[in-house]
Amino acid sequence: MKITFLGHAVFLIENKKNIIIDPFISGNPAYPSGFALPKIDYILVTHGHGDHIGNTVELSEKFDATVISNFEICNYLKTKGVKKIHPMHIGGSKEFEFGKLKMTPALHGSGIIENNEIIYGGTPGGFLISSEKTIYHAGDTGLTKDMELLQLQDVDVAILPIGGNFVMDVDDAVKAAEMIKPKIVIPMHYNTWDVINADDKKFKMLIEKLGIKCVILKPGESLEV
Numbered sequence: 001m002k003i004t005f006l007g008h009a010v011f012l013i014e015n016k017k018n019i020i021i022d023p024f025i026s027g028n029p030a031y032p033s034g035f036a037l038p039k040i041d042y043i044l045v046t047h048g049h050g051d052h053i054g055n056t057v058e059l060s061e062k063f064d065a066t067v068i069s070n071f072e073i074c075n076y077l078k079t080k081g082v083k084k085i086h087p088m089h090i091g092g093s094k095e096f097e098f099g100k101l102k103m104t105p106a107l108h109g110s111g112i113i114e115n116n117e118i119i120y121g122g123t124p125g126g127f128l129i130s131s132e133k134t135i136y137h138a139g140d141t142g143l144t145k146d147m148e149l150l151q152l153q154d155v156d157v158a159i160l161p162i163g164g165n166f167v168m169d170v171d172d173a174v175k176a177a178e179m180i181k182p183k184i185v186i187p188m189h190y191n192t193w194d195v196i197n198a199d200d201k202k203f204k205m206l207i208e209k210l211g212i213k214c215v216i217l218k219p220g221e222s223l224e225v
Contacts, residue, residue, distance in 0.1 A: 001013065001014070001015045001131065001132055001133050001135075001224070001225050002014040002015070002222050002223070002224055002225075003135070003157065003186070003217075003222060003223045003224075003225065004217075004220070004221070004222040004223075005186065005188070005217035005218070005219055005220070005221060005222075006020075006025070006028075006031055006032060006035065006219055006220070007024075007028050007029075007030025007031045007032065007192065007219040008022075008024055008028055008030050008031075008051060008188070008189060008192045009021070009022045009024070009046070009051070009052060009137075009139070009140065009161065009188050009189045010022055010023055010024055010025070010028065010031070010054070011137060011159060011188070012037070012038075013129065013135065014038065015098060015099075015131055015132070016097060016098050016099070016131065017041035017042060017096075017097050017098040018038050018039060018040050018041050018042070019040070019041065019042045019043075019044060019098060019129070020037070020040050020042075020043055020044070020059065021043075021044045021045075021046070021127065021137050022044070022045060022046055022051075022052040022053075022054060022139075023043060023054045023055050023056055023059055024050075024051045024052060024053075024054030024055070025054055025055045025059075026054070026055055028051070028054070028192070029192060029193070030191070030192045030219050031219060032219040032220030035219075035220055037059075039063050040059055040062075040063040040065045041063070041065055041066070041097070041098070042065060042066050042067075042068060042096070042098065043056050043059055043060055043065050043066070043067045043068070044067075044068050044069070044101075044127050044137070045067060045068070045069035045073055046069075046106065046124060046125055046126060046127065046137070046139030046140065047070075047073070047106070047108060047109070047110040047121060047122075047124035047125065047139060047140060048072075048073050048076070048109075048110040048111055048112040048119070048121025048122070048124075049109070049110070049111070049112075049121075049140070050112075050113060051192075052139075052140070053073070053077075053112070056077060056082070057077065057080045057081065057082055060077075060082045060083075060084065061081070061082075064084065065084065066084040066085070066086055067082055067084065067085050067086070068085075068086045068087075068088060068096075068101065069085075069087070069088070070087065070088065070089055070090075070103070070110070070121075070122035070123055070124075070125060071087040071088070071089055071122060072110075072120055072121055072122030073110070073112070073121055073122055074086070074087035075087070076112060076119060076121070088101070088103045089103060089122075089123065089125075090103050090104070090105050090123055090125050091103065091104075091105075098129070098131055099129060099130050099131030099132075100129075100130040100131075101127060101128070101129055101130075102127070102128040102130075103125040103126070103127060103128075104125055104126040104127065104128055104136070104138075104139075104146070104150070105125065105126070105141075105144060105146045106124040106125050106126050106138065106139040106140060106141035106144075107124075107141050107142040107143075107144050108124040108139065108140040108141055108142070108166070108167070109121075109124065110122055110123060110124040124139055124140060124141070125139055126138040126139035126141060127139070128150070128153060128155075130153070133156040133157065133225050134153055134154060134155050134156050134157075135155070135156065135157045135158075135159070135225075136150060136153070136155045136157070136158045136159065136180065136182065137159045138158070138159060138160050138161060138176070139161075140161060140166060140167045140189060141161065141167060141168065142167065142168055142172065143168050143172040143173075143175055143176055145179075147176050147179045147180050148179040148180075150179070150180045151179065151180055151181040155180055155181070155182040155183070156182065156183050156184065156225055157182060157183070157184045157185075157186060157223075157225055158176075158177060158180050158182035158184070158185050158186070159185075159186045159187075159188050160173045160176055160177065160185060160186070160187060160188065161173065161187075161188055161189035161190070162187045162188070162189065162190045162198045162200070162203050163189045163190035163191070163192070163195075163196030163197070163198050164190075164196060164198060165195050165196055166189075166195075166196065167189050167196070169198065170198055170199060170202055170203045170206070171206075173187065173203065174203065174206045174207060174210070177207055177210060177212055178210055181212070182212060183212070183213065184212070184213045184214070184215055184223075184225070185207050185212055185213070185214045185215070186214075186215050186216075186217055186223070187200050187203055187204075187214070187216060200216050201216075203216075204216055
């Protein structure tokens with residue numbers, strides 16, 4: 001299983017099927033220049049903000065990909081011409097071609113801004129992907145006690161936001177890792193803009209003090225698990 005970081009909260013997971021999470025490509029200052037996506041089979045959207053829905057509509061059309069998100073976002077995307085959708089909600093799980101997928105809680109917002117108005121985007125979430133390995137993408141979230149339950153899932157890779165302001169900061173993300181107890185942690189959602197600047201080296205040091213491996217990926221870099 002190959003995990004590639006594409007800047008901000010965008011991750012490409014290549015395995016039985018290719019999955020992209022929160023495909024914010026156009027307008028993403030952290031997206032690696034010239035990176036060419038492979039064929040995408042599934043698009044996972046954690047919540048309705050523009051830097052997470054991103055290019056979902058275009059990618060779904062280009063690759064005939066299935067979009068998985070909460071019920072409200074799926075209905076919204078349907079009005080935009082997305083043909084293949086699979087709505088889920090927090091706590092729900094489903095077997096797909098790539099393995100089992102579960103939506104997990106996230107403390108955040110999900111409003112979709114269109115024509116200077118906010119459209120209700122349902123409940124924000126994260127995703128727990130279980131195939132040969134188990135990957136947790138937290139989505140945009142603050143620290144929550146619910147994360148303790150994830151240690152029961154034997155998480156191989158936890159992808160956690162560390163940028164603060166809108167999401168967990170470094171210290172809270174370390175507490176999250178302590179609760180989840182994954183084998184590997186990858187930081188995300190930081191340094192895209194000044195308001196979410198964070199010290200990833202400090203984060204790595206604190207995570208590895210817990211006996212957990214921390215892998216800092218630059219946009220375009222990959223991890224094989």
